Amino acid sequence: MLSESSAAVVTATLPAVQAHGEAITGRFYQRMFDAHPELLNLFNRGNQATGQQQAALAAAVAAYAAHLTGGSTVPWGPILDRIAHKHASLGITATQYPIVGRHLLAAVGEVLGDAVTPEVAAAWDEVYWLLACELIAREARLYAVAGVAKDGAVWRDWRVTGRVRETAEVVSLILVPADGGAAPGFTPGQYTSVAVDLDGDRGQQIRQYSLSGRPGADQWRITVKRVRGTGGAPDGLVSGFLHDRVAVGDVLRLSPPFGEVSAVAGDGPLVLVSAGIGLTPAMAALEHLAATEPQRPVVLVHADRAGAAHALRDALPRLQENLPRLRLDLWYEDAAGGELAGLKAQVSTGRVDPELIPLSPDAHVHLCGPLPFMNAVRGGLLRRGVPVDRIAYEVFGPGMLRDGR
Ligand SMILES: Cc1cc2nc3c(=O)[nH]c(=O)nc-3n(C[C@H](O)[C@H](O)[C@H](O)COP(=O)(O)OP(=O)(O)OC[C@H]3O[C@@H](n4cnc5c(N)ncnc54)[C@H](O)[C@@H]3O)c2cc1C
Ligand code: HEM
Structure with missing residues (x-):
């Protein structure tokens, strides 16, 4: 609880902090990286450059x-x-919170100037530490559950034992723990953070990849789309590295599985709606259900540019055999090559129409794809009466959907 005096000050100054939020966080990152350049290895440079992390x-x-x-x-x-979950996958420690707090509060002072009296500074310090304590406690629990011996010691070496080119832009990597130990189980929808050392003096970068294979298998699979820069922006650093530089036999540093969004929530009908590379959690869900709940009614609605761009499509006929109540609705913007031998699917041309997603009243829904896609589908499903708490979604970047729910 915020103290009464601080609550009044925070209420009065919240509009100014909100109005200048991104200026404050932009200044915060500059200050923090000047003082602690080693933290550059922890933060995603792409998100810094596009301002997404500041906004989040x-x-x-x-x-x-x-x-x-x-x-x-x-x-x-x-x-x-x-x-x-995101912090835990990055190995954030309690000892890093005072650094962030110091620079964040100093940035508030710099941006808002004289408006930040000692009383205002103290009130926002209280907000920061209440939030920090909640996060530190949750992260400590996540580390304990994941068996991380010491806060933040999340990295383990994994050897690449296979590399599968799924489409022109997507590659899967098969990984096993390099120490010969077991691959941890995970819930479909969870991801691993992958840390790579970039060439030259460009340092380390970390990205998250949803586990796309079967939980409980003795190996993990991640499925990575190459990100191309558009309009003069650079190509994606880590996806490019994984595509161009990583070969069978190489070792990568991976975190344990984290992620709060289950792609198999509930025990009744399940509707998985994905677009593009957003299919990775859905594929883990299908692999999991095929092994554990083959009679569960499942619909996969997947959108892609074309059949040839649809990664992991070759696995669908096998999954259909193992999941007799799996229905497949595929939407391709370009209809050419939409059919696949052995695949029983309803193939439509164009973009997913949320009105046409097959729904039963007690269905749980999982969405994953670009934000505009998820906003459109979720809006349509809410209008059709699906309760908000039955729609789970995963964002492949910082932040959440429009209403934060
Ligand atoms: C929970 C989660 C799960 C995910 N699962 C998957 C998955 O299963 N498969 C998958 O492929 N991806 C997944 N992702 C996305 C993945 O983590 C990476 O974000 C993605 O691979 C891009 O990383 P990158 O290093 O290649 O690109 P980055 O280098 O991070 O670039 C990202 C974007 O920023 C732009 N950018 C970079 N620098 C600048 C600049 N200076 N100016 C302007 N623009 C710039 C780039 O052009 C690019 O469009 C997931 C993300 C999350 C959060
Ligand atoms: C109260 C304090 C903090 C708050 C409110 C906070 C908030 C956030 C938010 C909202 C995100 C984006 C999550 C998402 O993916 O949606 C994030 C990511 C992140 N945070 Fe924190 N954070 C705090 C403390 C810290 C600390 C102490 C560190 C360690 C230096 C840290 C490092 C990171 C990193 C590295 C990321 C990922 C950045 C990226 O991928 O672009 N955070 N944090």
Whole structure:
């Protein structure tokens, strides 16, 4: 709980902090990286350059302040869970919180100037530490559950034992622990963080990849789309590295599985809706159900540019055999090559129409794909009466959907 005096100050200054949120977080990162250049290896440079991380941090702090002062109806738990899982997958430690807090509060002072009296600074310090303590506690629990011996010691060497070119832009890597130990189990929908050392003096970069294979198998699979820069922006650093530089026999550093979003929630009908590379959690879900709940009714609605761009499509006929109640609805923008021998699917041309997604009243839905796609599908499903808490979704970047739920 925020103290009464701080609550009044935070309520009064929240609009100014919100209005300048991204300026504050932009300044915060500059200050923090100047003082701690080693942290550059922890943060995603692409997200820094596009401003997505600044926006996510600013939105989180402002939403938490609104939550503490009663000015928000957005459920806070899922936001905290998302951040804590992401942090745990990066090996964030409690000892790093004072660094972030110091530079974040100094940045508030720099951007808002004289408006930040000692009283205002103290109130926002209280907000920061309430939030930090909630995150530190959740992260400690996640480390304990994942069997991480010491906070933040998440990295383990994994050997690449296979490389499968799925499409022109997508490659799968098969990985086993290099120490000969067992591959940890995971819930479909969970991801691993992958740390790579870039060439030359470009340092380390970390990215998350959803586990796309069967949980419980003795190996992991990640399926990576090459990200091309558009409009003069550079090509993706880590996806390019995994495509061009990683061969069978190489070793990569991976975190344990983390991620709060299950792609197999509930025990009744399941509807998996994916677009492009967003199919990776859905594929883990199908592999899992084929092995554990073959009679579960499942619909996979998948959107892609064309049949040839649809990664892991070759696995669908086998999954259909093992999951007799699996229905496949595929949407290709370009209809050419949409059919695949042995695949029983409804193939449509164009973009997914949420009105046409087969739904039963008690279905749980899982969405994964670009944000505009998920906003459109989720909006359509909510209009069709699917309760908000039955629609889970995964964002392949920082942040959440429009209403944060
Ligand atoms: C939970 C989760 C699960 C994920 N699962 C998968 C998965 O299963 N498969 C998968 O392929 N991906 C997945 N991702 C996405 C993945 O983590 C990476 O974000 C993706 O591979 C791109 O990383 P990159 O290093 O190649 O690109 P980055 O280098 O991070 O670049 C990202 C974007 O930023 C732009 N950019 C970079 N620098 C600049 C600049 N200076 N100016 C302007 N623009 C710039 C780039 O052009 C590019 O469009 C997942 C992400 C999350 C969060
Ligand atoms: C109260 C304090 C903090 C808040 C509110 C916060 C908030 C956030 C949010 C909202 C995200 C994006 C999550 C998503 O993917 O949606 C994030 C990611 C991240 N946080 Fe924190 N964070 C805090 C403390 C820290 C600390 C102490 C560190 C360690 C230096 C840290 C390092 C990171 C990193 C490296 C990422 C991933 C960045 C990226 O991939 O672009 N955070 N944090």
